[in-house]
Amino acid sequence: xxxxxxxxxxxxxxxxxQVLAEVVDGEIEAxxxxxxxxxxxxxxxxxxxxxxxxxQRMAQTRLLDVRHGGATTVRDFRRFGGLxxxxxxLVRKGDLDTAVARSILEARLVVGPxxxxxxxxxxxxxxxxxxxxxxxxxGATDDGVEQQLHALTFWDQVVDAADSxxxxxxxxxxxxxxxxxxxxxxxxxxxxxxxxxxxxxxxSAIGAGDPETVRAAADRVLRPAxxxxxTALAALTSxxxx
Amino acid sequence: xxxxxxxxxxxxxxxxxQVLAEVVDGEIEAxxxxxxxxxxxxxxxxxxxxxxxxxQRMAQTRLLDVRHGGATTVRDFRRFGGLxxxxxxLVRKGDLDTAVARSILEARLVVGPxxxxxxxxxxxxxxxxxxxxxxxxxGATDDGVEQQLHALTFWDQVVDAADSxxxxxxxxxxxxxxxxxxxxxxxxxxxxxxxxxxxxxxxSAIGAGDPETVRAAADRVLRPAxxxxxTALAALTSxxxx
DNA sequence: CGGGCGATCTGGTCATACCACTTGACCACC
DNA sequence: GGTGGTCAAGTGGTATGACCAGATCGCCCG
Numbered sequence: 001x002x003x004x005x006x007x008x009x010x011x012x013x014x015x016x017x018q019v020l021a022e023v024v025d026g027e028i029e030a031x032x033x034x035x036x037x038x039x040x041x042x043x044x045x046x047x048x049x050x051x052x053x054x055x056q057r058m059a060q061t062r063l064l065d066v067r068h069g070g071a072t073t074v075r076d077f078r079r080f081g082g083l084x085x086x087x088x089x090l091v092r093k094g095d096l097d098t099a100v101a102r103s104i105l106e107a108r109l110v111v112g113p114x115x116x117x118x119x120x121x122x123x124x125x126x127x128x129x130x131x132x133x134x135x136x137x138x139g140a141t142d143d144g145v146e147q148q149l150h151a152l153t154f155w156d157q158v159v160d161a162a163d164s165x166x167x168x169x170x171x172x173x174x175x176x177x178x179x180x181x182x183x184x185x186x187x188x189x190x191x192x193x194x195x196x197x198x199x200x201x202x203x204s205a206i207g208a209g210d211p212e213t214v215r216a217a218a219d220r221v222l223r224p225a226x227x228x229x230x231t232a233l234a235a236l237t238s239x240x241x242x
Numbered sequence: 243x244x245x246x247x248x249x250x251x252x253x254x255x256x257x258x259x260q261v262l263a264e265v266v267d268g269e270i271e272a273x274x275x276x277x278x279x280x281x282x283x284x285x286x287x288x289x290x291x292x293x294x295x296x297x298q299r300m301a302q303t304r305l306l307d308v309r310h311g312g313a314t315t316v317r318d319f320r321r322f323g324g325l326x327x328x329x330x331x332l333v334r335k336g337d338l339d340t341a342v343a344r345s346i347l348e349a350r351l352v353v354g355p356x357x358x359x360x361x362x363x364x365x366x367x368x369x370x371x372x373x374x375x376x377x378x379x380x381g382a383t384d385d386g387v388e389q390q391l392h393a394l395t396f397w398d399q400v401v402d403a404a405d406s407x408x409x410x411x412x413x414x415x416x417x418x419x420x421x422x423x424x425x426x427x428x429x430x431x432x433x434x435x436x437x438x439x440x441x442x443x444x445x446s447a448i449g450a451g452d453p454e455t456v457r458a459a460a461d462r463v464l465r466p467a468x469x470x471x472x473t474a475l476a477a478l479t480s481x482x483x484x
Numbered sequence: 485c486g487g488g489c490g491a492t493c494t495g496g497t498c499a500t501a502c503c504a505c506t507t508g509a510c511c512a513c514c
Numbered sequence: 515g516g517t518g519g520t521c522a523a524g525t526g527g528t529a530t531g532a533c534c535a536g537a538t539c540g541c542c543c544g
């Protein structure tokens with residue numbers, strides 16, 4: 001096993017994760033009050049500032065409602081949580097949440113073609129050249145992880161060209177959720193990132209600039225893996241429910 | 243003027259906003275180092291824990307890179323920022339960023355129909371009844387703000403029915419950015435939320451369940467206001483650039 | 485000249501004290 | 515009976531000062 005960097009988790013990190021787990025795994029219902037900072041500090045065996053820092057970070061992500069003088073209460077993460085919660089929701093209590101995984105695949109299929117269409121409107125020949133280089137690099141390797149990285153670069157360039165702050169920020173959040181799992185996902189994504197031809201078609205469609213053609217080409221890149229993974233997920237789900 | 247709750251901003255909040263402004267408004271370039279916590283505390287006239295809390299919150303949103311023993315450096319928010327940054331990017335240095343506003347409108351137009359189509363696949367008659375009630379309420383008022391709230395409820399129910407965690411989280415972030423500006427946006431959104439007929443068509447299309455019809459109906463709800471606002475934004479932009 | 489060591493930066497953590505706010509109970513006073 | 519006032523207790527908010535731990539860099543010795 002290759003040596004890997006030691007991870008040093010700070011005390012507030014630890015507290016944050018524990019509280020987050022309580023909230024996300026439903027140990028504490030929305031609306032319920034958390035123990036006081038002093039009490040938490042005592043129970044967890046850490047200082048109050050450490051607890052405080054963790055709780056404030058939770059509040060920042062709209063998962064807690066901290067009120068001066070009053071109790072700190074839990075908010076409904078399903079109603080207030082942001083995209084950054086995604087990695088934490090994808091794996092709950094140690095298991096993959098298939099419904100969440102499904103939603104990621106579906107969202108990709110909706111957003112990807114839309115972004116590509118926008119990019120095509122604004123990219124010009126410079127974009128096509130850039131993407132061609134990336135696809136060349138993608139085609140030049142057989143390593144699943146490297147292929148995924150090139151594919152990520154491809155979409156990164158597309159998002160850039162789309163010149164859309166909203167899609168850029170969405171992409172950032174999704175990438176942040178995706179990258180840590182990249183190695184584990186290599187076998188699952190092989191079907192998609194191995195299709196160099198589909199990427200080439202999408203690239204030239206973007207260069208040509210017709211939105212509908214681009215949408216179709218982007219769909220062709222994303223759909224095959226999406227379909228087979230959705231099928232696999234459905235099998236998993238029916239298997240675990242009975 | 244109606245009385246409104248007094249807002250008390252905490253010290254860490256204040257620090258957070260100041261540092262965020264430095265980063266987002268480009269006063270500190272990506273990669274540059276921030277002053278040390280002690281120095282910041284001194285300069286801002288607050289305690290170190292207060293500074294610390296603010297910086298940790300910045301780090302949580304991937305805007306800073308805090309390393310034990312080393313300097314705290316600024317990250318490129320364009321590459322790492324999440325959707326929660328949106329409201330802060332929409333208004334930069336006191337002015338509306340038209341490019342960001344444009345991207346919001348475009349994203350709506352891409353995502354809205356996609357979500358509606360998913361909802362149609364999964365909603366069933368119960369959803370149609372729910373949406374009908376909401377549209378009835380929308381049609382029953384002439385107040386622009388109330389209309390927007392009903393429209394927001396409408397989409398909230400659509401997102402719920404789509405049963406997609408990713409779209410749910412996206413919607414949460416977008417709503418969090420949208421709601422505070424709701425009153426100011428009333429005149430701009432009047433064109434959209436006043437079209438009760440379009441909402442009715444979308445509702446029955448969702449009830450019928452054909453994805454393509456739903457997409458078209460959702461587009462019909464969103465496009466008119468999108469187009470006119472995009473035109474208005476374009477005029478604003480050309481006016482400010484020369 | 486190169487490697488090692490230590491001074492001195494940085495952030496990480498803690499204990500403690502006190503301030504500010506909310507809540508609810510209690511108690512006059514209409 | 516309700517209104518408003520008062521107060522104590524509990525909660526979060528802030529500050530201070532101390533010390534721990536990792537990173538950095540320059541000096542000095544081999």
